[in-house]
Amino acid sequence: MKQKLSLYFVMGSVDCMKDPLAVLDEAIEGGITMFQFREKGKGALTGVAKYRLAEKLFERCLAHNIPFIVNDDVDLALALQADGIHVGQEDEAAERVRDRIGNKYLGVSVHNLTEVKKALAAHADYVGLGPIFPTVSKDDAKQACGLTMIEHIRAHEKHVPLVAIGGITEQTAEQVIKAGADGIAVISAICRAEHICEQTKRLYEIVMRTKQEG
Ligand SMILES: C=C1C=NC(C(F)(F)F)=NC1=N
Numbered sequence: 001m002k003q004k005l006s007l008y009f010v011m012g013s014v015d016c017m018k019d020p021l022a023v024l025d026e027a028i029e030g031g032i033t034m035f036q037f038r039e040k041g042k043g044a045l046t047g048v049a050k051y052r053l054a055e056k057l058f059e060r061c062l063a064h065n066i067p068f069i070v071n072d073d074v075d076l077a078l079a080l081q082a083d084g085i086h087v088g089q090e091d092e093a094a095e096r097v098r099d100r101i102g103n104k105y106l107g108v109s110v111h112n113l114t115e116v117k118k119a120l121a122a123h124a125d126y127v128g129l130g131p132i133f134p135t136v137s138k139d140d141a142k143q144a145c146g147l148t149m150i151e152h153i154r155a156h157e158k159h160v161p162l163v164a165i166g167g168i169t170e171q172t173a174e175q176v177i178k179a180g181a182d183g184i185a186v187i188s189a190i191c192r193a194e195h196i197c198e199q200t201k202r203l204y205e206i207v208m209r210t211k212q213e214g
């Protein structure tokens, strides 16, 4: 699980400046290790259009052995037979989701140690902690919790697979890993890059080098 979390690309059509399929193809070429389909916010696709896009993105991930995770929408995850689901504190209760999805990946959004412990009690496979820095990708994001929250959680839960999310860039990725995250989750750092493949490669190199240094 910790290896998979290294470079976790989170994306929906609203985050992309061009065809989401082309964006994902470039990100895969650049070395992402996990993908989350997060179709949310103003102008997000719904219904059949959302399903069709999810199917095509899932095909890309399958072809490259990259876990395909669906954000929030458990019904969509089950219909697609996705590799997993990611839910927030306000989504369907993690315990109930675990019952519905069996042993697929279950990720839970957390903002503090209490929520980490709750997620572990619900048998989550990993937690997504954030936003670490102010984010541009989520209009109802909570207050940034900073690197100290990563350190605090890691000090109390040494082994929990933890990916950090929220405003993480090439400039801050190293300190996020050094603070104790097993990986970084990014939206705009990849989606808004001039050259998506090159940017993804740089993020991948930084994360993997920093993880090796221990
Ligand atoms: C709100 C979120 C928090 N964390 C994550 C991830 F990093 F992928 F685990 N994804 C989300 N959608």
Ligand SMILES: [Mg+2]
Residues within 6 Å of the ligand: 071, 072, 086, 087, 088, 089, 091
């Ligand atoms: Mg959610």
